[in-house]
Amino acid sequence: MVLTTKGRATRDRIIEGAAEHLRSAEPGDMTLDDVRAITATSKGQLFHYFPGGKEELLLAVAQHEADRVLTDQQPHLATLTSWGAWERWRDAVVARYRAQGALCPLGSLMTQVGTTPGAAEIVSALLAQWGGHIASGVRQMRQAGLVRSGISPEQAAAAFIAGIQGGVQVLRSTGRIDHLEAVLDALIDHLRS
Amino acid sequence: MVLTTKGRATRDRIIEGAAEHLRSAEPGDMTLDDVRAITATSKGQLFHYFPGGKEELLLAVAQHEADRVLTDQQPHLATLTSWGAWERWRDAVVARYRAQGALCPLGSLMTQVGTTPGAAEIVSALLAQWGGHIASGVRQMRQAGLVRSGISPEQAAAAFIAGIQGGVQVLRSTGRIDHLEAVLDALIDHLRS
DNA sequence: CCAATTCTGGACTAGCAAGTCCAAAATACT
DNA sequence: AGTATTTTGGACTTGCTAGTCCAGAATTGG
Numbered sequence: 001m002v003l004t005t006k007g008r009a010t011r012d013r014i015i016e017g018a019a020e021h022l023r024s025a026e027p028g029d030m031t032l033d034d035v036r037a038i039t040a041t042s043k044g045q046l047f048h049y050f051p052g053g054k055e056e057l058l059l060a061v062a063q064h065e066a067d068r069v070l071t072d073q074q075p076h077l078a079t080l081t082s083w084g085a086w087e088r089w090r091d092a093v094v095a096r097y098r099a100q101g102a103l104c105p106l107g108s109l110m111t112q113v114g115t116t117p118g119a120a121e122i123v124s125a126l127l128a129q130w131g132g133h134i135a136s137g138v139r140q141m142r143q144a145g146l147v148r149s150g151i152s153p154e155q156a157a158a159a160f161i162a163g164i165q166g167g168v169q170v171l172r173s174t175g176r177i178d179h180l181e182a183v184l185d186a187l188i189d190h191l192r193s
Numbered sequence: 194m195v196l197t198t199k200g201r202a203t204r205d206r207i208i209e210g211a212a213e214h215l216r217s218a219e220p221g222d223m224t225l226d227d228v229r230a231i232t233a234t235s236k237g238q239l240f241h242y243f244p245g246g247k248e249e250l251l252l253a254v255a256q257h258e259a260d261r262v263l264t265d266q267q268p269h270l271a272t273l274t275s276w277g278a279w280e281r282w283r284d285a286v287v288a289r290y291r292a293q294g295a296l297c298p299l300g301s302l303m304t305q306v307g308t309t310p311g312a313a314e315i316v317s318a319l320l321a322q323w324g325g326h327i328a329s330g331v332r333q334m335r336q337a338g339l340v341r342s343g344i345s346p347e348q349a350a351a352a353f354i355a356g357i358q359g360g361v362q363v364l365r366s367t368g369r370i371d372h373l374e375a376v377l378d379a380l381i382d383h384l385r386s
Numbered sequence: 387c388c389a390a391t392t393c394t395g396g397a398c399t400a401g402c403a404a405g406t407c408c409a410a411a412a413t414a415c416t
Numbered sequence: 417a418g419t420a421t422t423t424t425g426g427a428c429t430t431g432c433t434a435g436t437c438c439a440g441a442a443t444t445g446g
Contacts, residue, residue, distance in 0.1 A: 004413070004422065028307070031403060042425045053405065111304040114221065123366045158375035166359025173303070173316045182351035190383040197392065224433060235395045247434065
């Protein structure tokens with residue numbers, strides 16, 4: 001598909017608008033008519049830019065949101081080279097999700113797009129990158145002699161990923177953020193031991 | 194509503210059948226017609242036993258599944274009084290979710306029932322009970338002098354809950370179980386430190 | 387045994403949402 | 417300018433699904 005400048009602008013507007021709606025108070029199930037209303041577009045445009053229909057649109061939005069997840073943790077995530085840096089990262093993660101509250105754009109998205117291959121792909125890629133950053137941080141700490149060599153960077157990273165995911169999920173379903181804090185503190189403390 | 198023996202049997206059959214369908218290969222969105230087909234019932238029966246319609250039915254099934262989550266971890270969960278017991282519990286949790294694989298009845302349920310108050314209630318109650326058991330285990334280990342007193346039973350329990358939730362979620366979306374194992378190992382190891 | 391209640395089956399309704407289609411407007415290309 | 421291409425609007429179709437309704441069968445209780 002060849003897009004003119006105007007075309008690309010419209011396509012972007014659709015994705016941004018849909019993403020914004022997911023961040024709003026009551027996303028529920030997002031219908032194409034919702035997207036139409038928010039982005040001031042027509043059905044024709046929606047299918048013109050996303051021939052695969054709703055699923056293709058949702059996946060595009062999901063990718064967009066997945067990118068945000070990592071950029072929101074920068075620059076902390078890329079420079080986990082001291083205990084202070086780990087604490088700042090921890091605080092950034094907690095602050096981000098505290099602000100977001102029970103709303104989780106990516107979360108609502110994934111429940112709507114279900115278990116399609118495309119969705120799994122996006123999540124896998126996100127987790128892999130995220131874990132890679134953490135593992136890299138652990139590795140640097142180990143080389144600096146700040147973390148004992150018994151700790152596997154990959155396993156530590158996997159544990160952090162699981163902990164954060166779970167903490168956020170608990171936040172989503174119960175509104176409580178202490179689980180997220182507790183698991184981050186415990187895991188960082190474990191690195192320090 | 195007054196139920197005869199036959200009535201109660203039918204009601205139970207509906208819940209069991211729906212639960213089984215959620216454990217099957219492709220739950221997707223469960224429609225009332227799905228439930229009808231599986232349980233050999235009619236629309237009339239569905240609304241007779243669940244006047245609140247689909248939501249009431251889903252919540253009943255969710256409660257049924259939530260109960261299973263805890264009973265599946267017994268007797269380990271109630272007797273976390275030695276390191277061996279903690280390991281056995283860890284293995285039981287991993288085994289259970291490994292067997293379950295990417296299917297998570299309660300998980301699919303919650304995504305379908307969405308963010309209604311009833312759903313939040315069920316999850317909160319489950320997490321509270323679950324966390325209570327773990328906290329109690331930590332407390333006993335502390336009293337036996339096996340865990341240092343710097344560890345808060347409540348925070349440790351919250352960390353475990355978050356870790357397990359996240360591990361299961363990663364398993365659901367990527368099929369990998371190593372995150373669950375890593376976070377459990379890290380948290381138990383942290384208790385031991 | 388009879389009346390009241392509960393249980394069951396299934397046709398029917400209403401509404402919503404994804405996706406199709408086409409013609410007209412805008413824009414690009416040469 | 418004139419033709420080709422892209423963009424846009426919106427009516428229309430199609431299919432699905434929750435929920436309604438009611439009549440008849442089965443069961444209960446006195």
